[in-house]
Amino acid sequence: MIEKVLIANRGEIALRVIRTCKALGIKTVAVYSDEDTNSLHVKKATESYHIGKAAPKESYLNQEKIMEVIQSSGADAVHPGYGFLSENDDFARLCENNKINFIGPSADSMNLCGDKMECKAAMLKAKVPTVPGSPGLVKDAAEAEKIANEIGYPVLLKSVYGGGGRGIRLVTNDKELREGFETVTSESIAAVGKSAIIVEKFLEKTRHIEYQMCRDKHGNAVHLFERECSIQRRNQKLIEQTPSPVVDQKTRERVGELVVKAAEAVDYTNLGTAEFLRADNGEFYFIEINARLQVEHPISEMVSGLDFVKLQIDIANGEPLPFKQKDLKMNGYAIECRINAEDTFLDFAPSTGPVPEVNIPSGPNVRCDTYLYSGCTVSPFYDSLMAKLCTWGPTFDESRRRMLTALDDFYIQGVETSIPLYKTILRTEEYKKGELSTDFLKRYGIIDRLTEDIKADKEKNKEAALAAAIIHSEYFKSRVKDSTDANSTWKSRL
Numbered sequence: 001m002i003e004k005v006l007i008a009n010r011g012e013i014a015l016r017v018i019r020t021c022k023a024l025g026i027k028t029v030a031v032y033s034d035e036d037t038n039s040l041h042v043k044k045a046t047e048s049y050h051i052g053k054a055a056p057k058e059s060y061l062n063q064e065k066i067m068e069v070i071q072s073s074g075a076d077a078v079h080p081g082y083g084f085l086s087e088n089d090d091f092a093r094l095c096e097n098n099k100i101n102f103i104g105p106s107a108d109s110m111n112l113c114g115d116k117m118e119c120k121a122a123m124l125k126a127k128v129p130t131v132p133g134s135p136g137l138v139k140d141a142a143e144a145e146k147i148a149n150e151i152g153y154p155v156l157l158k159s160v161y162g163g164g165g166r167g168i169r170l171v172t173n174d175k176e177l178r179e180g181f182e183t184v185t186s187e188s189i190a191a192v193g194k195s196a197i198i199v200e201k202f203l204e205k206t207r208h209i210e211y212q213m214c215r216d217k218h219g220n221a222v223h224l225f226e227r228e229c230s231i232q233r234r235n236q237k238l239i240e241q242t243p244s245p246v247v248d249q250k251t252r253e254r255v256g257e258l259v260v261k262a263a264e265a266v267d268y269t270n271l272g273t274a275e276f277l278r279a280d281n282g283e284f285y286f287i288e289i290n291a292r293l294q295v296e297h298p299i300s301e302m303v304s305g306l307d308f309v310k311l312q313i314d315i316a317n318g319e320p321l322p323f324k325q326k327d328l329k330m331n332g333y334a335i336e337c338r339i340n341a342e343d344t345f346l347d348f349a350p351s352t353g354p355v356p357e358v359n360i361p362s363g364p365n366v367r368c369d370t371y372l373y374s375g376c377t378v379s380p381f382y383d384s385l386m387a388k389l390c391t392w393g394p395t396f397d398e399s400r401r402r403m404l405t406a407l408d409d410f411y412i413q414g415v416e417t418s419i420p421l422y423k424t425i426l427r428t429e430e431y432k433k434g435e436l437s438t439d440f441l442k443r444y445g446i447i448d449r450l451t452e453d454i455k456a457d458k459e460k461n462k463e464a465a466l467a468a469a470i471i472h473s474e475y476f477k478s479r480v481k482d483s484t485d486a487n488s489t490w491k492s493r494l
Helices: 011-024 040-044 063-073 089-097 107-114 116-125 141-151 174-192 249-265 297-304 308-316 396-409 419-427 446-492
Strands: 004-007 027-033 047-052 077-079 155-163 166-171 197-201 207-215 221-233 236-242 270-278 284-290 333-340 353-355 366-370 376-378 385-393
Touching: 004 011, 004 063, 011 027, 011 040, 011 308, 011 366, 011 385, 027 040, 027 063, 047 063, 063 089, 077 308, 089 107, 107 116, 107 284, 116 155, 116 197, 116 249, 116 284, 141 155, 141 174, 141 197, 155 174, 166 174, 174 197, 207 249, 207 284, 207 308, 221 249, 221 297, 236 297, 236 419, 249 270, 249 284, 270 308, 297 308, 297 333, 297 366, 297 385, 333 396, 333 419, 366 396, 385 396, 396 419, 419 446
Parallel strands: 004 027, 004 077, 027 047
Antiparallel strands: 155 166, 155 197, 207 221, 207 270, 221 236, 236 333, 270 284, 333 385, 353 376, 366 385
16 A cells, blocks of 8 residues: 655645645655745655756656655655656656556556557547548658648647647648648657657637546546536647536537547556547547646546545555446536736746735635745746636536636736636636637637726726725825814813
């Protein structure tokens, strides 16, 4: 049984894992870079170890150093969180070779999931529908161009070693394809040192809907419902919600069966996510498996009543799933907003620096997973995600309204944030009606609407400030008058 877990990560996900481990009586080991000396996860863990300089390759991506700490600390398991080494099959194999319990899938399964072409072939064999595209890797831009003309533009050029929205280019003609091929190749080589590209048909007005999948070491598999992740920018998710407004129970069960098939096809164990594109005609197409705990897992926890990290640890311990598919029910509606340190009006450029003061929202059915505290620093070395703000309600609209209130309460001094953007999105009629698509920001001119909202808020605040000034002025006048009257009475008594 797992007794001590090293968390090979930082920030809010490290804190999330620590929280569950504490509840289970499991000791935790944190690792940190020079940049994270004063981070909360360092203070909250049972033990903490310095692993290197701020740059990820010298700290959180340094497999050998992390393994050294695992062994010296006596940890018998490692939780990779998300990002960094979480989907690195070499690291998973390193753990396996050193008899360390990796809380996630096996190295072989992770390798298969990470190779988009091999994974796609496994899905086709299991009769899980995939997006039309190249039958294998394309050797050069000329072959990609030939396939693109056969299936019809627009198409996506995708690196099989990409992930998290990176290594993908949308192209609409031969010229863009040739330029995009070079870009995707360069990005892939820069990220992982190698490149391999596939071509896929770009489906217009699609939704990005993913399913949480779960499979134990005894072959028992279930899905833990869907999440709608369509609101994105540059293939990076911004707002997620569950359930999806276009998935009824019949569809949920039908696609859920495909998810279980997908998990079995790659011999997946532990928790993972099967991602799909839903075309405008209602058809679902598999795109990839994320072989890790997903960023947006909290909203699935809120509607399922399950602790996913506990479930991960139980599966890693070899325990069978304590439920069957028929035992699982969705309850209510949950929304997550990713609070990023970004300047929306500077093309979402990162915003970093000290955070002198922060107010984190709370209250019934409000959850905020974050590393922020007053006096902390948002680092330029790591991802811009500062917090995951989640709300739950018995109805979608109650969850939405609760989120708007929580966003109003969230104050982060010192850096630009995505909070104003989310307020604008959540107030739109399109969002309220569930008219979502992966091009939501562009399709509905959200940035222009945000600009108008900010102007309106400034005018409203200007009027409020003027009213406050008048009230203060009148109050001051009355105090002066009262003081003068009081003084004249006192003098008359002399």
